Amino acid sequence: MSQAPNENPSCPGKKDKHEARRDFLKQSSALMALALTPPLVVKAGEHDETIAGLFEKMPVSMEINGKAYQLSVEPRVTLLDLLREQLHLTGTKKGCDHGQCGACTVHVNGQRINSCLTLAVMQEGKKITTIEGLAQGDTLHPVQEAFIKHDGFQCGYCTPGQIMSAVACIREGHAGSPEEIREFMSGNICRCGAYDNIVAAITEVKQGGHTV
Amino acid sequence: MNQFSYVRPASQQAAIDAITRDSSARFIAGGTNLLDLMKNGVLAPEKLVDINRLPLKNITLNNNILHIGALTLNSEVAAHPLVKTHHPLLSQVLLAGASQQLRNMATTGGNMMQRTRCSYFYDITMPCNKRTPGSGCSAIGGINRMHAIFGASDQCIAVHPSDMCIALVALDATVLVAGPKGNRRIPFGEFHRLPGNTPDKDNNLGKGELITGIEIPHSPFTQNVYYLKVRDRASYAFALVSVAAALDISNNTIRGARLAMGGVAHKPWRLHEAEKTLIGKSPTADNFRIAATVATQSARTYQHNAFKVPMAQNSIVTALQKAAAV
Numbered sequence: 001m002s003q004a005p006n007e008n009p010s011c012p013g014k015k016d017k018h019e020a021r022r023d024f025l026k027q028s029s030a031l032m033a034l035a036l037t038p039p040l041v042v043k044a045g046e047h048d049e050t051i052a053g054l055f056e057k058m059p060v061s062m063e064i065n066g067k068a069y070q071l072s073v074e075p076r077v078t079l080l081d082l083l084r085e086q087l088h089l090t091g092t093k094k095g096c097d098h099g100q101c102g103a104c105t106v107h108v109n110g111q112r113i114n115s116c117l118t119l120a121v122m123q124e125g126k127k128i129t130t131i132e133g134l135a136q137g138d139t140l141h142p143v144q145e146a147f148i149k150h151d152g153f154q155c156g157y158c159t160p161g162q163i164m165s166a167v168a169c170i171r172e173g174h175a176g177s178p179e180e181i182r183e184f185m186s187g188n189i190c191r192c193g194a195y196d197n198i199v200a201a202i203t204e205v206k207q208g209g210h211t212v
Numbered sequence: 213m214n215q216f217s218y219v220r221p222a223s224q225q226a227a228i229d230a231i232t233r234d235s236s237a238r239f240i241a242g243g244t245n246l247l248d249l250m251k252n253g254v255l256a257p258e259k260l261v262d263i264n265r266l267p268l269k270n271i272t273l274n275n276n277i278l279h280i281g282a283l284t285l286n287s288e289v290a291a292h293p294l295v296k297t298h299h300p301l302l303s304q305v306l307l308a309g310a311s312q313q314l315r316n317m318a319t320t321g322g323n324m325m326q327r328t329r330c331s332y333f334y335d336i337t338m339p340c341n342k343r344t345p346g347s348g349c350s351a352i353g354g355i356n357r358m359h360a361i362f363g364a365s366d367q368c369i370a371v372h373p374s375d376m377c378i379a380l381v382a383l384d385a386t387v388l389v390a391g392p393k394g395n396r397r398i399p400f401g402e403f404h405r406l407p408g409n410t411p412d413k414d415n416n417l418g419k420g421e422l423i424t425g426i427e428i429p430h431s432p433f434t435q436n437v438y439y440l441k442v443r444d445r446a447s448y449a450f451a452l453v454s455v456a457a458a459l460d461i462s463n464n465t466i467r468g469a470r471l472a473m474g475g476v477a478h479k480p481w482r483l484h485e486a487e488k489t490l491i492g493k494s495p496t497a498d499n500f501r502i503a504a505t506v507a508t509q510s511a512r513t514y515q516h517n518a519f520k521v522p523m524a525q526n527s528i529v530t531a532l533q534k535a536a537a538v
Contacts, residue, residue: 049226054216117248118242118317119218186311187313
């Protein structure tokens, strides 16, 4: 995926000005939150199992790409923003942020979902797989190999979502024909129009009988 | 997105209590529509009550009545053997909606609660009686290509976006509800509302009420069913017009018929009068055309959506032909 947009093209270890700005925004919004927090946040009812107040972070544990995480997350943070902003797993892309493009597709307990339309706090105890968790070390996943072989991308921005969706599509048994692939991949938009090549890549993996 | 507090109640009663005591609280299940609306500033609840851990995720058949728990995912319902065997129409409509990613998140109850996709409802800079009662309707006199041809009012011409609900109204489902005053059952056709003077109310749920499931009675429509969804692209788009058709045919005679439409009204639109014209008739194109004409008699169009009337008629004929040919 050499054409994929690079999040931070300058020195990887050093903060560029965008990241510094991001930190500033984070700090200032934290201060703002402090200033706005009412003295008494909403009280939990007797039977409520879990509660997080308006600006309160709550503990969330989940497994991401085989690794256990104990996290502290504000309720309004989506799974997508948690992955990208807090854990720096930036392979998962933010396209439309409204569940219309599929760039944010990840697997939760083995099922593909749009990570932009679910809250991180709702994923307590779940197993998440992102594009970073697909390859085995240096060995690419068969679907990743097939996307390269068939040119299943041009700009590459939709590619992580396409690949996560494609893996699930094959596992679900929805890759039986080009028509079925097109229908069950319709939640992933490619504005470069690499659809024919994506269908070819998925077909090859499916017909090759690979374990995906 | 606005800030909100978050609770994950351990019981159904705790969930109902949490909503009842807080006027701006909302249930969240899949969240696929709610979070979208919150990101756009259309909704800004101060508290979300996450009901995902409640035991409302099941599909069972008892005495030929199919029960589907409110938290059962759209993808699970679509693929379930009991649904495919007893109510294949429901499986078809679910697969016509959204994408597999969204179907893996969206729940049965949440699908019923989704809001219109009228672009003026989503655009918080524009007047909208559904979003801000009394502010006016921007779609009347605006771009109304996607809007209603049946049952609209001078307050709102938005349409209900669900595919799933079109099959459920056709199959005479019942909505199971729990609330502060106990449990009740709502016939599916009476769950959603026409806009009238209160377009802000999509349905007849009372304060604090939670959908716990749906029931579908035994039906003879296990074979001759078809869902035709006409849209701007081949997949993953809301309906311009959709038709759910179910026929019970024996000896070349229609014994029973169900017809319902999506994309045409503020609620899933059942076509009772058109159904009646089919009973006792043979499944021919001419008889289907008569039903289609009857179905659209009460249509009223706006500047950009007059095309929906012939589209609806042709779609009814095609859906019935496809259903009959199965």
